[in-house]
Amino acid sequence: MTMSTDEAARFAATLDRLVGAVEEVLLGKNRVVRLAFTALLSEGHLLLDDVPGTGKTSLARAMAQSVSGSSNRVQFTPDILPGDITGVTVYDQRSGLFEFHAGPVFANIVLADEINRASPKTQSALLEVMEEGQVTVDGQTHEVGHPFMVIATQNPVEQAGTYRLPEAQLDRFLMRTSIGYPDHASTIRILEGADQRAHHHRVEPQIDAAEVIELAALARTVFVDPTIHDYVSRLVDATRTAREVRLGVSVRGALALIRTAKTHAAGRGRHYVVPDDVKALAEPVLAHRLILDPEAEFDGVTASNMIAQVLIETPPPSTRQVV
Secondary structure, eight states: OOOOHHHHHHHHHHHHHHHHHHHTTSTTOHHHHHHHHHHHHTTOOEEEEOOTTSSHHHHHHHHHHHTTOOEEEEEOOTTOOHHHHHEEEEEETTTTEEEEEEOTTOSSEEEEETGGGSOHHHHHHHHHHHHHSEEEETTEEEEOOSSOEEEEEEOSSOOTTOOOOOHHHHTTOSEEEOOOOOOHHHHHHHHHTTTSOGGGOOOOOOSOHHHHHHHHHHHTTSBOOHHHHHHHHHHHHHHHHOTTEEEOOOHHHHHHHHHHHHHHHHHTTOSBOOHHHHHHHHHHHHGGGOEEOHHHHHTTOOHHHHHHHHHHHSOOOOHHHHO
16 A cells, blocks of 8 residues: 555645754754654664754754654663673562562653663663664563663764674664754854753644554655666665775665665655655764775765765666656
């Protein structure tokens, strides 16, 4: 079944409401907020590379409030253990039974703050949750519920005492982006409201958690022409053959680009994907999946530069063909 024109219009209107509500907290960051909701409605996770104080916690909390969901924040440190994330089984002397005490990962939106400060063992504890939406403790499986999204952050400047995320875990993130500092006009508005702390600002719910699940299912029905599949395949192949790249985009990355392009198209009120949807999301979806050649990195080449170059060199299908 393919999404109808009316369903696309309703999807776009709902997404605009959600983005507008969160923008009341994260001023001047329309693109970042829209990308975050695109990840949520594509049933994926988001990685934020940002310095402290740019509003990462506010974004996670406001998103959860806008969909009537729950949110938890976990501050990752070198001594944090996997059980501190997933939960532990505790023996209750009164009942004589072992009881599972859920960890902070049991929420609709989980902010994993400075994830690169945790040990690889603790980082890997998130893998099953992110991929399967469940945790296994003492042989028992526990569902974390739906919708479920991890927003992980890492500080790109302060690297002392951190553990770089392995490629396998980076690949689990649907998108990577950064919030960055607000522009001048937004900074003025923030300063004018300096007497009100950020966590006191509550976003009014726009939809409930069940509607998020419905919208995600609806996004999967967006039509994708075979020429778009061919275009994405050629983009991915180009990253694998570029001499500056040691490891190109995986198949999971190509699937992620199609999934997010569907959500992006629906968010624009279309029931079909066009090449511009793919171009708009290529950098946040694909760049973090590249491993560059060390010499290219030394010469100043970045993953974002490579994706931009690949987009220039790979001709898209014509709109006439797609529609």
